[in-house]
Amino acid sequence: MANEHQTEGKGKDLGGKLKEEAGDLLGNDKMKREGQADQVEGKVQKGYGDAKEKLKD
Template sequence: MVNKDQVAGVAKQVKGSVKEAAGKTGNRQTQAEGTADRIAGKVQKAYGDVKDKVRKAL
């Protein structure tokens, strides 16, 4: 079962990847924001994964 943190995390990763790619055309700030969004998305998805595993274990 997928929870909202997993979905939101993947969405942030996609958003960050798009921003990062757009920033590679010359805007370093956009690229940095994209990288930060992508990393935040990975962290949120990992949190959702752990939350899901704990719920399944109980």
């Protein structure tokens, strides 16, 4: 079962991908970079959740 960090991290990653694509389509470099940053943040948060879950086992 996924913990809140895994779920929120995955959501941030997916949201960041959408934001990056929107920025790319609109030619908005700032939005594209924000999307990339959101993806990194989401992956880090999900990684923390994965580690936390692994320690629980």
